[in-house]
Amino acid sequence: MMKRExxxxxxxxxxxxxxxxxxxxxxxILDRDGEKGLTFQALSSRLETGAGAIYWHxxxxxxxxxAACDAVLHPAIATIVxxxxxxxxxxxxxxxxxxxxxxxxxxxxxLTRFPTQIAMIRLLEHLGGHIRAVGVHQNQxxxxxxxxxxxMLGVGSQNAANAQLAREQALERxxxxxxxxxxxxxxxxxxxxxxxxxxxxxxxxDDRDDFLTGIDFILKGIIAAGIR
Amino acid sequence: MMKRExxxxxxxxxxxxxxxxxxxxxxxILDRDGEKGLTFQALSSRLETGAGAIYWHxxxxxxxxxAACDAVLHPAIATIVxxxxxxxxxxxxxxxxxxxxxxxxxxxxxLTRFPTQIAMIRLLEHLGGHIRAVGVHQNQxxxxxxxxxxxMLGVGSQNAANAQLAREQALERxxxxxxxxxxxxxxxxxxxxxxxxxxxxxxxxDDRDDFLTGIDFILKGIIAAGIR
DNA sequence: CTTGTTATGGAATGTCGTTCCATAGTTGGA
DNA sequence: TCCAACTATGGAACGACATTCCATAACAAG
Numbered sequence: 282m283m284k285r286e287x288x289x290x291x292x293x294x295x296x297x298x299x300x301x302x303x304x305x306x307x308x309x310i311l312d313r314d315g316e317k318g319l320t321f322q323a324l325s326s327r328l329e330t331g332a333g334a335i336y337w338h339x340x341x342x343x344x345x346x347x348a349a350c351d352a353v354l355h356p357a358i359a360t361i362v363x364x365x366x367x368x369x370x371x372x373x374x375x376x377x378x379x380x381x382x383x384x385x386x387x388x389x390x391x392l393t394r395f396p397t398q399i400a401m402i403r404l405l406e407h408l409g410g411h412i413r414a415v416g417v418h419q420n421q422x423x424x425x426x427x428x429x430x431x432x433m434l435g436v437g438s439q440n441a442a443n444a445q446l447a448r449e450q451a452l453e454r455x456x457x458x459x460x461x462x463x464x465x466x467x468x469x470x471x472x473x474x475x476x477x478x479x480x481x482x483x484x485x486x487d488d489r490d491d492f493l494t495g496i497d498f499i500l501k502g503i504i505a506a507g508i509r
Numbered sequence: 510m511m512k513r514e515x516x517x518x519x520x521x522x523x524x525x526x527x528x529x530x531x532x533x534x535x536x537x538i539l540d541r542d543g544e545k546g547l548t549f550q551a552l553s554s555r556l557e558t559g560a561g562a563i564y565w566h567x568x569x570x571x572x573x574x575x576a577a578c579d580a581v582l583h584p585a586i587a588t589i590v591x592x593x594x595x596x597x598x599x600x601x602x603x604x605x606x607x608x609x610x611x612x613x614x615x616x617x618x619x620l621t622r623f624p625t626q627i628a629m630i631r632l633l634e635h636l637g638g639h640i641r642a643v644g645v646h647q648n649q650x651x652x653x654x655x656x657x658x659x660x661m662l663g664v665g666s667q668n669a670a671n672a673q674l675a676r677e678q679a680l681e682r683x684x685x686x687x688x689x690x691x692x693x694x695x696x697x698x699x700x701x702x703x704x705x706x707x708x709x710x711x712x713x714x715d716d717r718d719d720f721l722t723g724i725d726f727i728l729k730g731i732i733a734a735g736i737r
Numbered sequence: 738c739t740t741g742t743t744a745t746g747g748a749a750t751g752t753c754g755t756t757c758c759a760t761a762g763t764t765g766g767a
Numbered sequence: 768t769c770c771a772a773c774t775a776t777g778g779a780a781c782g783a784c785a786t787t788c789c790a791t792a793a794c795a796a797g
Contacts, residue, residue: 298776321754331777332755342754393621393666396674397689402696402704409703421722423707423714428723432656435663438621446624461625468630475637476630479651486651494649495656502730549785559746560786570785
């Protein structure tokens with residue numbers, strides 16, 4: 282009766298339910314229906330089993346979400362190629378990560394919710410390696426890598442939240458941003474001159490470009506702090 | 510039967526339940542017991558009423574959370590004093606915001622979850638005003654303000670998640686970080702040289718300092734990009 | 738006092754995550 | 768071949784929760 286620990290993975294039964302199958306199906310549901318779509322009801326009906334069987338393979342829903350997150354992130358991070366310079370490498374990592382979080386918005390909130398996940402350690406490690414290659418002073422390398430990571434997670438969560446809100450209103454993402462832009466452009470120019478005058482930009486801008494511009498700001502700042 | 514819209518706020522009853530009282534009590538519960546502590550059960554028992562009465566004044570739980578968020582942020586942002594330079598002002602705003610999110614960790618996740626909140630517009634407006642004062646080129650002012658905001662939200666969500674995990678394990682925040690540091694320091698130095706060698710720093714570092722160092726990186730990068 | 742509106746509080750509903758448990762499948766030994 | 772012992776299953780049961788429903792209390796105006 283001792284759950285399923287780290288035992289050998291050989292299936293003793295045909296059509297056996299496996300942890301991997303559960304995670305893959307979960308990812309499919311998350312991608313299609315978002316975070317709220319992943320219920321044990323939906324999961325067990327898709328897997329043609331009961332909730333109890335699923336719990337033999339996973340601890341709880343948090344475990345499942347963290348595993349799904351890792352299953353998507355791990356191979357994606359591993360395949361990132363090296364670049365000519367550390368700065369390019371960081372930019373490339375950020376770029377890949379953005380695309381990944383854009384395809385799987387649920388990762389943004391999940392990754393933030395379970396900070397001890399191995400996926401985040403791997404991200405930090407990659408960032409840290411490049412940061413060291415840049416030649417940042419040892420006292421600042423941690424802060425530099427953290428800053429980049431926190432920024433990436435911030436954008437990721439934000440995109441996730443936008444995707445979630447758009448889904449609730451059954452809107453396309455672009456239409457959703459259109460509505461935000463309209464609302465912001467109607468703000469009083471006295472009270473909110475900055476937001477109001479930039480509202481139009483919401484309609485036309487490219488999230489990805491803005492994100493990478495932010496990465497460039499941070500990189501520039503890190504390097505500038507280092508050479509001083 | 511048309512709920513309670515924007516009608517006049519005069520109470521027609523003594524000991525009247527008001528939206529404001531509900532929000533204040535919610536904030537008290539959130540501060541004491543975290544996000545999971547805020548249930549309609551807890552809320553109605555504290556207010557000595559029923560769930561139905563509460564729903565007369567609020568739309569749903571999301572409405573309540575957003576309102577609580579705003580009720581804390583609005584006065585806090587408004588009282589931020591001006592500083593000698595725009596860069597100092599941004600640093601001051603960041604600093605105040607950090608302390609606020611540290612005192613009310615639930616704001617971190619709530620603010621991220623409802624991006625259309627007025628509170629976020631106000632934050633952007635403040636940041637944008639200072640960014641303009643710095644003299645950033647108009648093409649970049651939006652990206653610059655967004656970068657700062659995304660970074661702040663990233664750190665905020667992360668602190669919120671840490672606080673939540675610490676609460677679940679009934680640990681003090683410092684003990685929680687201690688455990689993270691221990692786990693990270695036991696990582697293989699081959700696979701994770703950067704994280705492993707910085708694990709010790711987790712135990713001694715000051716979150717606040719790291720956060721502000723990140724703000725400085727970004728500011729430096731924004732300014733460097735502008736003067737080029 | 739009467740009537741209509743505003744507001745209340747608690748019961749009822751439906752959806753979750755999670756646990757329980759009877760039982761089926763599988764393996765290794767007698 | 769039969770028999771335990773372990774592994775795994777599926778669905779019922781449970782408790783917590785957000786939300787809705789509804790009878791009725793409190794109030795204002797006439």
